[in-house]
Amino acid sequence: MPDLSALAWTLMAFAALLVGISKTALPGSNTISVAIFAALLPAKESTGALLVLLIVGDAFAVWAYRKHADWQVLRRLVPTVVAGLVAGALFLALASDAGVRRVIGVILLLVIAMTLVRRYTTRKSGDRPISKRREHVQAGVYGTLGGFTTMVANAAGPVMSMYFLASRFSMKTFLGTAAWFYAVVNLVKVPFSVGLGLITEQTLLVNAVLVPAVVAGALAGRALVTKMNQTLFDRLIILLTVVGAVYLLF
Template sequence: MPELSVLAWLLLAIAALLVGLSKTALPGSNTISVAIFAALLPAKESTGALLVLLIVGDAFAVWSYRRHASWPVLRRLVPTVLAGLVLGALFLAVASDAEVRRVIGVILLAVIALTLARRHLTRHRQEQPETKARQHLQSGIYGTLGGFTTMVANAAGPVMSMYFLASRFSVKTFLGTAAWFYCVVNLVKVPFSVSLGLITGQTLLINAVLLPAVVAGALAGRALVAKMNQSLFDRLVVLLTIGGAIYLLI
C-alpha cells in the first residue's frame, strides 16, 4: 500500500465518488478524478488504479440504463474505437506525459467547437435526417478520437459526450449508450494496461480501499438523474467537457 497522507486519501475518495457519479448522472465529471489521481500518484499507477474504478462504475451504469442504449450507434463505433485504441497504445510508447496532455486537450477543444457549431447551425431550421455516409463519417471521427484518448489518459469521456450530445439523445439514452460503450472499451483496455505495467498489485490495493466511494457515487447519481431535465443535462455536459479540456492543456 502506498504511503499517502490522510488528506491524500480523502482526495482520492472524492475522486472515486466522482467516478461513480459520472457514470450514472454527470458524464465528463470524472475528468476531475483524472486530475486528482495524476496529482497524487505516479503517472502509471494513477492510470491503472483509475481504470479499475471506472470499470466498477461502468457495471453500475449498465445495470441502471441497460435498456436505453442506441445499438445502431454503438455498432458503428466498434471498428473506429478499436483503431483509436491501437493508435493510443503506440502513442503512449513514444510520447511524454506533457505531450499526451496537450494533444488530448487540443482534440477536446476542437471537438467541442465542432459540436456546438453544428448544433447552432441546425437550431433555427428543420433538421434533415442524416445520411448513412454522414453517420459513418461522424462515428469514424469521434470513435477514433474516443479510442485514442481513452487509451492514453482515460479521457474519452469528453470526446464521446460531445458525440452523444451531437446525436441529440435523451438523458437516459445518452447514459445508456455511454454505459455500454465505456463498459466494453474499458474491459478491452485491461490487457493493454497490464502489459504496459499500468495495473499492478499496488493499484489493486488502492482500488479495494476506494471501491465503496465509487458505489456511493453511482447510487447518488441514479437519484440525481430523476430530478434533472434535458436542458440542464446538456449544459452540464458541455461545461464539464470544456473544463476537462482546459485542465489537460494547462
Template sequence: MPELSVAGWSLLALGAVVIGLSKAALPGAGTIAVALFAAALPAKQSTGTILLLLIVGDLFALWAYRRHADLRALVRLIPAVVVGMLLGVVFLAAAPDALVRRVIGVILLVVIAATLWRRRAASGSPVDAGARPHPAVAAVYGSLGGFTTMVANAAGPIMSMYFLALRFPVQAFLGTAAWFFAIVNVSKIPFSVGLGLITPSGLVIVAVLVPLVVVGAFAGRAIATRIPQRLFERLVVVITVIGALYLLLPV
C-alpha cells in the same frame, strides 16, 4: 496498504465519488477524477488504478441504464474505436506525458467547438434523437475516443460530445455511454497490465475505494432521473470544457 498522506487519500476518495457520479449522471466528469488521481499517485499507477474503478462504475451504469442504450450507434463506432486504441498504444509508448496531455486537451476543445457549431447550424431543423450520422462523423469521434481512452482514460468528454450531437435523451445518452465504456474499458485491461499500469498496491487502493464509487453512482442515479434535458446538455458541455482546459495546464 500504500503509504499515502491524509490529503492523498482525500483526493482519491473524492475522485472515486466523482467516478460514480460521472457514470450515473454527469458524463465527462471522469476527467476531473483523472486529475485528482494524478495528483495523489504516480502517473502510471494512477492510470491503472482509475481504470479499474471506472469499470466498477461501468457495471453500475449498465445495471441502471442497460435498457436505454442505442446499440446501433455503438456498432457504428466499433471499427474506428479499435483503430484509435491501437494508435493510442503506440503513442503512449513513444510520447512524453506532457505532449500526451496537451494533444488530448486541444482535441477536446476542437471537438467541443465543432459540436456546438453543428448543433447551432441545425437548431432550426426537427430533432431526430439517435438519427444516423454521416459515417465520417462516427469514424472521427470513434477514433478520437479510442485514442484518448487508451492514453489518458479521457474519452468521456469526446464521446459525450458525440452522443450530444445525436441528441439522445438523458437516459438513452447514459445507457449508450454505459455500454460503450464497459466494453472499451474491459478491453484495455490486457494493454494496461502489459504496460505495467496495474500494480498490487493499486489493487489495494481499488478495494478501499469501491464503496465510494457505488455511493457516487447511487447519488448520480437520483440526479439523472430528475435533471431537465437542457440543463443536462449544458452541464455536459461545461464539464467537458473544464476537463480540456485542465489537460492544457502545465504540471
C-alpha cells in the same frame, strides 16, 4: 500502498465518487477524476489505477440503463474505436507524462468546439434528420478520438459525450448507450494496460480502498438523474467537459 498524505487520499476518494456519478448521471464529470489522479500519481500509473474504478462504475451504469442503449450507433463505433485504442497504446509506449496530459487537453478542446459548432448549425437548419454519410463521418472522428483518449488517459468520457450530444440522444438513451460503450471498451483495455505496466499490485491496492466511494457515487447519480431535465443535462455535460479539458491542458 503509495505513500500519500491524508489530503491526497481525500481528493482521490472525491475523484472516485465522481467516477460513480459520471457513470449514472453526468458522463464527462470523470474528467475531473482524471485530472485529480494525474496530479497525485504519475500520469501513466494514474490511468491504470483509475481504469479498475471505471469498470466498477460501468457495472452499475449497465444495470441501471441496460434497456436504453442505441445498438446501431454502438455497432457503427466498433472499428474506429479499435483503431483509436491501438493508436493510444502506441502513444503511451512513447510519450512522457506531460505529453500525455497536453495532448488529451488539446483533443478535448477541439472536440468541444467541433460539437458546439455542429449543434449551432443544426439549430439553424432545423430538425432535419442527420444524413447517413454524416452519421458515418461523425462515428469515424469521435470513435477514433474516443478510443485514443480512453487508452491514453481514461478520458473518452468528454469525447463520447460530445458525440452523443451531436447525435441528439435523449437523456436516458445517452446514459444507456454510454453505459454499454464504456463497459465494453474498458474491459478491452485491461490486457493493454496490464501489458504496459499500468495495472500493478500497487494500483490494485489503491482500488481496494476507493471502490466504496465509486459505489456511493453511482447510487447518488442514479437519484440525481431523476431530478434533471434534458436542457440542464446537456449544459452540465458541456461545462464539465470544458473544465476537465482546460485543467489537463494547463
